[in-house]
Amino acid sequence: xxxxxxxxxxxxxxxxxxxxxxxxxxxxxxxxxxxxxxxxxxxxxxxxxxxxxxxxxxxxxxxxxxxxxxxxxxxxxxxxxxxxxxxxxxxxxxxxxxxxxxxxxxxxxxxxxxxxxxxxxxxxxxxxxxxxxxxxxxxxxxxxxxxxxxxxxxxxxxxxxxxxxxxxxxxxxxxxxxxxxxxxxxxxxxxxxxxxxxxxxxxxxxxxxxxxxxxxxxxxxxxxxxxxxxxxxxxxxxxxxxxxxxxxxxxxxxxxxxxxxxxxxxxxxxxxxxxxxxxxxxxxxxxxxxxxxxxxxxxxxxxxxxxxxxxxxxxxxxxxxxxxxxxxxxxxxxxxxxxxxxxxxxxxxxxxxxxxxxxxxxxxxxxxxxxxxxxxxxxxxxxxxxxxxxxxxxxxxxxxxxxxxxxxxxxxxxxxxxxxxxxxxxxxxxxxxxxxxxxxxxxxxxxxxxxxxxxxxxxxxxxxxxxxxxxxxxxxxxxxxxxxxxxxxx
Amino acid sequence: xxxxxxxxxxxxxxxxxxxxxxxxxxxxxxxxxxxxxxxxxxxxxxxxxxxxxxxxxxxxxxxxxxxxxxxxxxxxxxxxxxxxxxxxxxxxxxxxxxxxxxxxxxxxxxxxxxxxxxxxxxxxxxxxxxxxxxxxxxxxxxxxxxxxxxxxxxxxxxxxxxxxxxxxxxxxxxxxxxxxxxxxxxxxxxxxxxxxxxxxxxxxxxxxxxxxxxxxxxxxxxxxxxxxxxxxxxxxxxxxxxxxxxxxxxxxxxxxxxxxxxxxxxxxxxxxxxxxx
Ligand SMILES: Cc1cc2nc3c(=O)[nH]c(=O)nc-3n(C[C@H](O)[C@H](O)[C@H](O)COP(=O)(O)OP(=O)(O)OC[C@H]3O[C@@H](n4cnc5c(N)ncnc54)[C@H](O)[C@@H]3O)c2cc1C
Ligand SMILES: Cc1cc2nc3c(=O)[nH]c(=O)nc-3n(C[C@H](O)[C@H](O)[C@H](O)COP(=O)(O)OP(=O)(O)OC[C@H]3O[C@@H](n4cnc5c(N)ncnc54)[C@H](O)[C@@H]3O)c2cc1C
Ligand code: SF4
Ligand code: SF4
Ligand code: FES
Numbered sequence: 001x002x003x004x005x006x007x008x009x010x011x012x013x014x015x016x017x018x019x020x021x022x023x024x025x026x027x028x029x030x031x032x033x034x035x036x037x038x039x040x041x042x043x044x045x046x047x048x049x050x051x052x053x054x055x056x057x058x059x060x061x062x063x064x065x066x067x068x069x070x071x072x073x074x075x076x077x078x079x080x081x082x083x084x085x086x087x088x089x090x091x092x093x094x095x096x097x098x099x100x101x102x103x104x105x106x107x108x109x110x111x112x113x114x115x116x117x118x119x120x121x122x123x124x125x126x127x128x129x130x131x132x133x134x135x136x137x138x139x140x141x142x143x144x145x146x147x148x149x150x151x152x153x154x155x156x157x158x159x160x161x162x163x164x165x166x167x168x169x170x171x172x173x174x175x176x177x178x179x180x181x182x183x184x185x186x187x188x189x190x191x192x193x194x195x196x197x198x199x200x201x202x203x204x205x206x207x208x209x210x211x212x213x214x215x216x217x218x219x220x221x222x223x224x225x226x227x228x229x230x231x232x233x234x235x236x237x238x239x240x241x242x243x244x245x246x247x248x249x250x251x252x253x254x255x256x257x258x259x260x261x262x263x264x265x266x267x268x269x270x271x272x273x274x275x276x277x278x279x280x281x282x283x284x285x286x287x288x289x290x291x292x293x294x295x296x297x298x299x300x301x302x303x304x305x306x307x308x309x310x311x312x313x314x315x316x317x318x319x320x321x322x323x324x325x326x327x328x329x330x331x332x333x334x335x336x337x338x339x340x341x342x343x344x345x346x347x348x349x350x351x352x353x354x355x356x357x358x359x360x361x362x363x364x365x366x367x368x369x370x371x372x373x374x375x376x377x378x379x380x381x382x383x384x385x386x387x388x389x390x391x392x393x394x395x396x397x398x399x400x401x402x403x404x405x406x407x408x409x410x411x412x413x414x415x416x417x418x419x420x421x422x423x424x425x426x427x428x429x430x431x432x433x434x435x436x437x438x439x440x441x442x443x444x445x446x447x448x449x450x451x452x453x454x455x456x457x458x459x460x461x462x463x464x465x466x467x468x469x470x471x472x473x474x475x476x477x478x479x480x481x482x483x484x485x486x487x488x489x490x
Numbered sequence: 491x492x493x494x495x496x497x498x499x500x501x502x503x504x505x506x507x508x509x510x511x512x513x514x515x516x517x518x519x520x521x522x523x524x525x526x527x528x529x530x531x532x533x534x535x536x537x538x539x540x541x542x543x544x545x546x547x548x549x550x551x552x553x554x555x556x557x558x559x560x561x562x563x564x565x566x567x568x569x570x571x572x573x574x575x576x577x578x579x580x581x582x583x584x585x586x587x588x589x590x591x592x593x594x595x596x597x598x599x600x601x602x603x604x605x606x607x608x609x610x611x612x613x614x615x616x617x618x619x620x621x622x623x624x625x626x627x628x629x630x631x632x633x634x635x636x637x638x639x640x641x642x643x644x645x646x647x648x649x650x651x652x653x654x655x656x657x658x659x660x661x662x663x664x665x666x667x668x669x670x671x672x673x674x675x676x677x678x679x680x681x682x683x684x685x686x687x688x689x690x691x692x693x694x695x696x697x698x699x700x701x702x703x704x705x706x707x708x709x710x711x712x713x714x715x716x717x718x719x720x721x722x723x724x725x726x727x728x729x730x731x732x733x734x735x736x737x738x739x740x741x742x743x744x745x746x747x748x749x750x751x752x753x754x755x756x757x758x759x760x761x762x763x764x765x766x767x
Contacts, residue, residue: 195708197527197534197574234576236708240513261710265722272715272722272741274748281711289705290531297533297558298705299749373744421727422708 002103004070007084013066016087022065030133031060038353042323045209045292048350049113049142054094057143061090064135067126072137075124077470078104082121086140098148099155101141106178106224106469109149109216110203112142114313115466116344149219156226160187165483168193168251170237170423173201175257175456175468177221180229182476183255190229191251195236195422198288201259203465205288206280208317210324211347238426243452253451253479256438257472260457261420265413266309270367275301275375279308279318279414286321303410305329307378309364310414311341312462316348318412319356330356331406335363335383335396361385361396365403367411378408417462427452437461445475446482453479492572495548503555504601504630505564506540512547514539514577520609521583521699521731523602524549525707527574528562535559536704536726538602539578552601554630579707580730584697587614589671592694593639594661594685596622599676600631602699606674607638616640618664622657622681626650657681658688665692672697675734679746683739690735698734700725702742703749716742 007013034050035041041048052060064086072082081100088097101108115121117138125134148154165188169176172194180190198204200217225231235241237258246254263278265271282300285291291300306322308315311334323330332351334341337360341348352358361383368377382402385394419436431439431448438447438454445453455471457463496508514524523538541550555564566572583606591610595603600621611617619639623629624647636642644652645660653660657677664670665688673696675685682698689696702714702725709727716723719736723729 195576196706197576234574235513236576236579239578240517240576242517261708263710263712265712265715267722272717272745274745278712281705281713284705284711289533293531296531297529297562372747373741374748420709 002081002084004081004084005068007081008066008068012091013087016090017066020062025063025065026127026130026132028059028063030063031056031136031139033136033139035350038350038355041210042320042354045324047213048210051146052139052143054092054147057089057094057140058092060136060140061086063127064090065126071124071126072121072135073124075121077120077466078473080104080108080121080141082137085144086135086137089140089144094144094147095151095153095155097144101144102155102157104473106181106472107174107217107220107465108141109145109220110174110212111466111469112138112140112145113212113216114207114344116464118345120466149216154219154223156223157181157185159185159227162189162228163187164189165253166191166249166251167479168237168246168254169257170254171195171201171257171259171456171458172199172231173257173259173456173468174203174465175259175458175472176201176255177224178469178472179255179257179455179476180472181224181227182473183480184224184227184229186476186480188480192229192231193235193237193241194231194233196288197233199231199233201257205284206314206317208283208287208321210320211317236422238422243427247451253453253483255472255475255479256423256447256452256454256458257456257468258420258423258458260417260462262418263413264416264418266364266415268365268367270369270375271413273367273369273375274373275303275409276367276411276413277301279310279314279412280417282318282412283314283321286325292325300325301410302326303408305331305408306410306412307331307333307364307406307408308412308414309333310416311336311343311360312414312416313343313347314417315412315414316343316351318414320351320354322410322412323354323356327410331359332356333359333362333364333378333380335361336393337361337385340393362404363396363398364411368405375408375411378406378411380404380406417457419458419461423458435461444478444482445471446478450482492575494566494568494570494572495546497566497568500552500634501630503564505553505555507551507553507563507566508543508548509551509572509575510547511549511575511577514575515542515544515547515549518542518549518578519582520585520605521580522578523580523707523730524551524575524577525579525704526551526563526572528559528566529573532562532573533559534574534705534707535563536579536701536707538605540601540605541608552604552631554598554601556598576707579726581728583609583731585609585613590616590618590669591672591674592661592664592670593617593619594622594657594673594675594677594681595619596657596677596681597628598678598701599681599699600635602701603674603676604631604634604638606676606699607635610674611638611640618643618670620645620657620660620664621652622646622660622677624648656684658684661685662688665689665694670694673734674699676701679739679743682734682737683743686734686737686739696734697731698737699730700732700737700742701730703746716745
């Protein structure tokens, strides 16, 4: 691992810093990510953001002043060597920049696209403190990772000599994949078990193609395969194979990254009408089962007046998908105001550009249907913001007597997910919180059962890709240490 | 993986497939189901595990070809592989010696009833099976059911075979004749609804195995949700078997109708494919 100040003192970095005044660097305006025309893109599944050109990337890289104490890094859950990779971009060493990313991140092309940068690394960039736009770290990260992938020269990280110790991973989402990547680098014999028929977790079945193309994920997965990770799809740990079976087969450590795949509903009248479904069902049909493709056997409703309930990334993905499937009115219905929306700012911005209708401070209280049981209307309660709650967000309260009836033919419920109960239910002795998440030691990610570690959404509830990855990495490091202590492996 | 080892036609629309699946064979219990997918563009559909052979590492599926996906599966031959097969899913059937059990099945419910009848019999129950269909040609698995049950009553709506009448007429005849401790019903939702109404009148505990629309089968999507005793349940993880007297069958019927138009379109596609050969 590089020593930050040592790297920063290398002649090329010093020279580069001196080649341009800080003031000049700070004066360059932040790059604007080129994107597809909103009218065009709302009719297809093409990736919305086009990526930076090398010229734009180099220019944006110049904005980074290569801080002696890069505060940006404190905002990144996996501690990407941010100034280092940015300066490598500035001198045109794009492949080297990608290598720097890979030292700490298993999925840079993914994080560059989906991280809520405005709340993480970019929020901590020095530019923000001087009232300027932060360096576009996410865009640059995506640029370097894409450059490497498109060049076809993907560097396969070095793998230690096999030590023959079998390790099982439950779930192939970002937590499981990053754990697997690190463990295989340490020399373990790693097998990932996945319940679905595809590898990738939410990256495949949840986040749509127009935001995160499947090719991008597949390259990363193949990379792991090349490093020696084995994948077993259609295998549910706790059903197809039990923890006891895994132990009996000689697995010495298990990492649970089973995600938060249980959809929440609102429990209001009419919620089981035909045409009302969870965002998990909707996105799974479209993304995993390719239901919008006429060749596919799986059907999906293509509503004309679609309401999506919620204000998170999942809600934005659902509503923009509905638009792409031909909705004439695609609406977001959210009970707080836009300011409180948990979705990434970029998603809200893109949704608006595409013509999504935002109905904020509205909460559905009942769904109405026709004789066939199909949803036709939705009654919403108007809300206003009250006092801030424990989380500091102003909580919505009902405006008495103010309701509205809205015509809909499809409703997608996107009000959150709970931990997937399959594993917790099937492993005796695993300590759980009242929300059903698995309790781990925060430092080591180890559970009460020493051989079982866990991370990602199954520990945090619905969180983010990068936090899940960070957990996977942390768990790999501590499981490695634990196994070394136990058996003297090195 | 998941290679078909043997295949037998019970009728032109019903086949028995023995499939390689060693882990599932070992883990499964009566009442469990699997989700299968045929082809890269295939749909995920649920099927009950009819039987398993741990030593051979195989499970048996009995498939009734009703639509595109079940037909694609039924047309696979020995040596072909099922693209994806995952399980065992759902809760196992609660099997004990209840005494006398009436198993009422028809249509799509006949195949999944088979392993339940077998398990009940093995536990020492007296099993009376009522097998129903609209007309003679649609009666399936008659021989298998007869050999497993203490008594088999065949009902056809039009009287073209067995006794004339609905499944409920057959069940009621038994209820009037002798003491029954439990009724199990699987079939079209409308059939289960009427069986349930009947047994409620007679105060006979009744279990219905619900065949809702499913996608993942692991509790992730909520497509399979039903209301049981006023609470929303996911059939794939909380079921598929529930206390029939608590199930909101009207809601279930409504939800099952949801994809009717798509199914029709898909069948047209398939029959076109058939013609093209
Ligand atoms: C639509 C949507 C959009 C999102 N957008 C963003 C975004 O823009 N930015 C961001 O940072 N985050 C986003 N998130 C959140 C992010 O995707 C999750 O926080 C992250 O994927 C969690 O990773 P994970 O590895 O813990 O679990 P998951 O990605 O949920 O993967 C878990 C995997 O485990 C499998 N599994 C479960 N149980 C078992 C079992 N018993 N045996 C075998 N396999 C099992 C599941 O099938 C699944 O594939 C979004 C989420 C959704 C749903
Ligand atoms: C837990 C469970 C276990 C099952 N076990 C078996 C089994 O062992 N053997 C078997 O042959 N089938 C079984 N089924 C039913 C089977 O899943 C459906 O027949 C199949 O999904 C139909 O798909 P398709 O594309 O071929 O037909 P579709 O094109 O989807 O439908 C064709 C026709 O069948 C009806 N239909 C479709 N799905 C169902 C359903 N789930 N219940 C009732 N009617 C339906 C439709 O309304 C339509 O009229 C089971 C279902 C569940 C939920
Ligand atoms: S991984 Fe995410 S948080 Fe970390 S530097 Fe990259 S974009 Fe920022
Ligand atoms: S804080 Fe901003 S300017 Fe400083 S090193 Fe990080 S990205 Fe560059
Ligand atoms: S089939 Fe998806 S939750 Fe039951």
